[in-house]
Each structure stands twice: as C-alpha cells, then as structure tokens.
Amino acid sequence: MTDDHRGRSVIITGASAGLGAALARAFADAGAHLTLLARRQDRLEQVATDCRARGSEVVAVIGDVTHIDDGQRLTAAAVAAHGGIDCLIANAGLSMWAPFEQVTDLTLFRRLMEVNYLGAVHCVHPALPHLQERHGQFVAISSIQGRLAVPNHTGYVAAKHALQGFCNTLRLEQADRGVGVLTVLLHWLRGTELRSHAFAADGTPVGDGRRAHTGESVSLEQACAAILGGVARRERELVIPWKLKALMTLQGLHPASAEAIVQRAVRKQDTHSTGSVDA
Numbered sequence: 300m301t302d303d304h305r306g307r308s309v310i311i312t313g314a315s316a317g318l319g320a321a322l323a324r325a326f327a328d329a330g331a332h333l334t335l336l337a338r339r340q341d342r343l344e345q346v347a348t349d350c351r352a353r354g355s356e357v358v359a360v361i362g363d364v365t366h367i368d369d370g371q372r373l374t375a376a377a378v379a380a381h382g383g384i385d386c387l388i389a390n391a392g393l394s395m396w397a398p399f400e401q402v403t404d405l406t407l408f409r410r411l412m413e414v415n416y417l418g419a420v421h422c423v424h425p426a427l428p429h430l431q432e433r434h435g436q437f438v439a440i441s442s443i444q445g446r447l448a449v450p451n452h453t454g455y456v457a458a459k460h461a462l463q464g465f466c467n468t469l470r471l472e473q474a475d476r477g478v479g480v481l482t483v484l485l486h487w488l489r490g491t492e493l494r495s496h497a498f499a500a501d502g503t504p505v506g507d508g509r510r511a512h513t514g515e516s517v518s519l520e521q522a523c524a525a526i527l528g529g530v531a532r533r534e535r536e537l538v539i540p541w542k543l544k545a546l547m548t549l550q551g552l553h554p555a556s557a558e559a560i561v562q563r564a565v566r567k568q569d570t571h572s573t574g575s576v577d578a
C-alpha cells in the first residue's frame with residue numbers, strides 16, 4: 300500500500316462493513332488518521348479498534364447520512380480530532396434488485412436517492428471549507444451504474460447517475476478553489492453486504508443467496524489499492540477494473556451492443572432465473 304497518506308485526516312462514511320471498512324483499514328495501514336461514520340455502533344467500533352491497532356488515530360461517529368445534522372456532526376468530529384480534513388470519502392450506499400414493474404413499495408426509490416446521492420451531499424457541504432483550506436479531495440464511491448443502465452436496478456442506477464452529475468458539477472466549481480473531486484466507478488465487488496441488504500420489490504432486504512458472483516467481480520483488496528493510488532495521484536475518475544472503460548466507450552459508439560453485454564452479465568448473476576451459480 301502507498302504511504303502517501305501519512306498524517307492525513309480522512310473521513311469515510313459507511314465504514315462499518317464492506318468497502319468502507321476495507322478502506323478504513325487500508326488508509327490506517329497507509330498512515331492516515333480517520334473519522335468513520337455508520338449507523339451500527341458495534342460494527343463501527345470493531346473497525347475503529349482494528350484501525351487503532353494499525354497505528355491510526357480514529358474517531359467513530361454513529362450517524363445516518365440521510366440526516367443533514369449527522370453530516371455536520373461528522374465534519375465537526377473530524378476537525379476537533381484531527382485539526383482539519385484532507386479527504387472525504389462518501390462511501391455509504393444501498394442497492395436494489397427488482398424489475399421496476401414488480402416493485403410494490405415505491406418508497407424504496409426515495410430511500411435509494413437519500414442514501415446514495417443526498418447522503419454524499421449532506422456530508423460534503425459542511426466539509427467543503429475545510430477541504431478548501433487543505434486543498435483536499437472529495438471522493439464519491441459511485442458505480443459503473445453511475446454511467447450505464449443495469450436491469451433490476453432502476454432506483455440505484457438513477458441515484459448513482461444523480462451522484463455522478465453532482466460530482467462532475469462540483470469538480471468544475473471547485474477547480475480554482477483547490478478541491479479535487481474523484482468519482483470511483485466500480486464493477487461488482489466481492490465480500491460486501493450490498494447484495495443481501497439490497498431492496499427487493501416489496502422494500503424488504505433481498506437477503507443471501509439471491510445472486511451469485513461471477514469471475515468478473517472485483518476483490519476488496521483490488522478496489523482499495525486502486526482507490527488509495529487514485530487519491531494519492533489526485534485523479535478525477537477511476538474505473539475499476541480499468542477494462543470496463545471499453546464497455547463505456549462501446550456504450551457511446553453502439554449502445555445496443557453495450558446493453559446486450561450488460562443483459563448477459565446480469566442474467567448470469569441471477570441464480571433464480573438461471574438456476575446456476577457461477578461463483
């Protein structure tokens with residue numbers, strides 16, 4: 300891991316599990332001091348303890364990114380503990396898995412927008428003056444679904460597209476204020492809870508076993524290494540894995556071909572529709 304992050308103050312939302320927890324440990328290994336936020340206290344405290352054991356100074360903030368006040372508390376906690384903010388990673392996220400026509404609880408669309416899009420807005424707004432002070436960076440953990448349409452994910456795709464538009468605009472506005480904006484467009488990730496917590500058609504969690512990972516999925520180690528490197532180089536966009544850029548280019552040149560590739564990939568993952576598990 301790069302040690303370019305030594306002594307930096309890094310905020311990570313959604314740090315109690317999955318990618319957020321893995322990023323917290325990776326930034327701790329790289330010498331950063333951390334402010335971590337999530338709702339589940341026991342899980343967040345465990346991650347904080349792991350990071351302290353790696354030599355990091357850590358503040359754990361129990362909070363919900365859908366609450367404006369919690370975004371403000373997060374910034375205040377980071378500034379009080381570490382004197383400022385070098386990097387804010389908006390990682391908290393929630394997904395869905397249901398064809399639109401089958402959805403019976405439309406409130407899940409509002410919830411997806413609140414967590415994936417407004418959650419980032421709530422956290423970066425109070426942090427912005429502090430990021431400006433240190434010429435810091437705002438990192439939004441988006442998805443390839445911030446650019447491409449993927450079946451069964453209407454609400455998630457819409458929320459990640461909103462996040463992408465917000466970040467692209469913020470990058471322009473902050474260009475001469477010294478704040479970098481990095482969007483991270485990820486493929487499927489192994490080893491997280493996103494799929495089991497995703498909304499089913501009735502707004503309840505999908506649970507385990509609904510979908511299988513294929514060999515296309517990215518490991519947490521691979522994602523963390525790419526993100527720490529991207530932050531160190533002050534990149535504007537990361538596509539993980541990079542070969543997905545070819546699919547994004549195809550989408551621009553010949554959308555029907557790109558869509559056919561996505562349809563095939565999603566059918567391979569839906570173990571209920573294919574009856575097979577391609578792990």
Ligand SMILES: NC(=O)c1ccc[n+]([C@@H]2O[C@H](COP(=O)([O-])OP(=O)(O)OC[C@H]3O[C@@H](n4cnc5c(N)ncnc54)[C@H](OP(=O)(O)O)[C@@H]3O)[C@@H](O)[C@H]2O)c1
Nearest residue numbers: 313315316317318338339363364391392487488491492493
């Ligand atoms: N997994 C994938 O295949 C994949 C692919 C592309 C992009 N991503 C993106 O990567 C990010 C991390 O996802 P993951 O796969 O690591 O998912 P995960 O394992 O389910 O972790 C999600 C994290 O977000 C937190 N969270 C959820 N709602 C929250 C809220 N309202 N307020 C505060 N924290 C909240 C959860 O903590 P609490 O429940 O404790 O609050 C948890 O720490 C997300 O933005 C996701 O969209 C994931």
